[in-house]
Amino acid sequence: MTAPAANRNRRGRGGGPLSGEGRWALLFLAPTILGLVVLSAGPILATIAISLTKWDLLRAPQLVGLDNFVDLASDDRFLLALRNTAFYTVVSVPLGMVISLGLALALNQTIRGIAWIRTAYFLPVVTSTIAIALVWQWIYSPDSGLLNQFLATFGIAPQRWLSNSTLVMPAIVVMSVWQGLGTNIIIFLAGLQAIPGELLDAASVDGAGRWARFRNVVLPLLTPSIFFTGVLSLIDSFQVFDQVFVLSRPRPTDATITVVYFIYENGFKFFKMGYASAASWVLFVIVAVFTTIYFRSQNRWVHYQ
Amino acid sequence: MTAPTAPVLPSPSQSPWPRRLRTTRRALFIGVLILGGILMMVPFFWMITTSLKTRAEVFAVSPTILPTQPRWENYAEMWNALPFAAFFVNSVKLAALNTIGQVISCSMAAYAFAVLRFRFRGPLFGLLLATLIIPFQVVLVPNFILYRMLPHPFSTSGNWIGTQEPLWVGAFLGGAFGTFLLRQFFLSIPRELADAARVDGANPWQIYRRIYLPLAKPALATLAIFTFMWTWNDFINPIIYLRDVNSFTLTAGLSLFQGQFVGKWPLLMAGALVSVIPMIILFIIAQRQFVRGIAMTGIKG
Structure with a gap:
């Protein structure tokens, strides 16, 4: 070459x-x-x-x-996988970004011990999703799980978080958002620290209050970071697999199967290489289309200095 | 302003709030942050305490937060229930091999892209970057088929399936993330250094080895830490390629453990803790590199 x-x-x-x-x-x-x-x-x-x-x-x-693609279009399990992955993406991406933006704003200050507090938020990022999902499976456990115990103190009846088809996907989203916050926070903190102090000073001199400074100075200057975390969260959320593997043991139900699980199942459990490859291509096209749309949108709302 | 030495121009730290109110607000703010931090730590705390409880304590009608008496035997029981020592060794071995492979191959490619001049440099770099946005699951099937075609002298299948080789050999063949990260760093090194060395008769390999690599230590450390963490936490590749339990990594072993010890939460939590502790220690030691790496590249764990 x-x-x-x-x-x-x-x-x-x-x-x-x-x-x-x-x-x-x-x-x-x-x-x-x-x-x-x-x-x-x-x-x-x-x-x-x-x-x-x-x-x-x-x-x-x-x-x-094109038989594989035709079959995919009428395969209920694949359509469910698409729907669940879409739900996961639509809920977890904005939720994770809003919470981490708020936390980054709060963490962006100099107080003694702030490094320790930050570490607490970063730690889940480095731990394996398999181990962490195991812990969450126990938290969500219907018998003596922490969540049901906690809710019982408010008189709320115990729920079967992981076997109830309405609750299971939100439960997976909560765990994933918890684990992913640290990454977004770090990117937002880097963005916040790059904002020139003079700009904030100037706004204060002009009589801008806290909220006005945030809305008119900080937020526009932070849009590149917001765009960036958006891309990463988006690409990442289409690939959700490990959480589903652990939390919906022994195998994902209709409520939890995701696209990557579908690829794994067909390719490496049923050894349908052609079918799994066709599903991979659908995944690739979806990621490519959404990423392109997202990139195209940046002219409208991302401000580069 | 209540402060007697208030300057004429308000500084950004001064808000229209009276000082006492500001202090209360700040305290409230910090309180919320600390509470949030504690909330983030709850799963870890729950993992540790459960790992030291008896099964009776776990399922008690009114459970306690802490075990009445820590049951350390859970760890021995967990460790011997499956070959966890082997899992541990395998994870360390694969993470180390991947780290070495990525640091060598990515730094070489990054040097070529940052310093050398050659035809097709732009298009080749573009092609490499394009692979960044492609979900790796898209190539799972063809990679599996490739490794299935490669002969292996010591494998029972005769090919690479069922061996650990597919889990590390590829790391020696470069990667978009590492190459991009290191190229950016190499570009920040003044070219005069390389030019001076060239005048003194150094060839590109010597310039790479003696000038670029030593100067790029921080970036190399960032790449090493991330590669180590990704390999350590990887799950889908080990479960696709590994067959023999003794060759499993901690993530694959933990998943097997989960399937075999359903409901035995103290043992499961002990296993989970053992598999996350090395990463937590690494994170605490190298927090600076972690944070810089994510902030620079946005790549997550």
Whole structure:
């Protein structure tokens, strides 16, 4: 790919101080190029080809055209997976962003011990979702779970959080928002600390109160951070898997199956490689479409300094 | 203003509120923050206390918050119920291999993109960045098929499925996140350093090894910590590729444990705690790098 490039580079520019840099570049980039070809960019193309086949890995793949996509469109479990993933995204992304923005504003000050308080908010980010979901499964447990115990002190009857089809997705959302707050808070804090103090001073001189300063100075200057956390949360939420795997043991119900679980189940439990690849492509297209729309929207509300 | 030495111009710290009210508001504010912090810690606290209770205490009609007497035996019981020592070793081994692989391969690629001049530099970098937004689940199937085609001398399947190799070899083949992170850092290193070394006869490899790598230690540390954490917490790849229980990582082992010890909360919580403690320790030691890494790249845990 870059081998001829290196030669052309050398000949084209006729030696000079840059001669041979193309060759060095090839050496430095060899692992990356191999990775792109066999592990990321190449496989994406392969997924298209595989999605047009029926392939159980035991027999040779059978070309079936767009059958897999047609089947997906009428597969109730896949449609439920799409609906649940959409619900998860629509609820968890705004909720997580609003709460973390509020917390970042509160945490953006110098008091003794603030570092310890911040650590408390960051800690869930670094812990594995599998271990954390196990703890939440126990918190949500119908028998002696912490949540039901807590609600009992207010006279609220115990709920079956994880087996009630209305409550289970909100329960998963709450756990995920709790775990993800730290990431957003860190990005917001970085954004807040980049706001020039003079701007706030100037606003104060002009008689702007706390709320006016927030609304007219802080918030507009923070829109790049808000946009950024939005992109990350959006992409991340389409990929929800670990929480669902642990919290809806032994296997996700109609109320909890998500797109990635659907891919996992078809690809690696039922070994329907073509079908799983088709579902992967649908996921990819959804993520791409939403990310593009979101990026297009930024002219309207994101202010870059 | 109540302050006797009030300056003519109000400083931003001064609000129209009387001082005493301001102090109360501030105290209230901090109180809410602390309460929120405690709320964030409740699941951890609940995990620790449960891990030290007896089963009878856990299911008591009126349960207590703390165990009457900490039952440390839960940890021994958990540790021996499944090969947790092996899980632990496997997680450490895979996290270390991934970290080494990413630091080497990404720093090499980042050096080429930041310092060397060559044809197709822009398009190649663009292609690499484009892979950032592609959900990795999209390539799960083709990667699985690839590893299934590769022969393996010691595997019972004859290929890479069922071995740990698919979980670390790819880390030596670069990655968009690490390359991007390090390239940004390399770009901030003054070019004069490289130029001077070149005049003295150093080749690009020597410039990379002796100038860029030593200067990029903070960025390398950030990449190392994130790679370690991602590998440690990865779940979907271990459950797809690993077959033999003794080769499981902590996340895969914990999931197996969950399936086999349903309702035995003290043991399950002990297992969960053991698997998160290394990351918590790493976080406390390297909090600065963590925070900088997230703020710089926005990549989450």
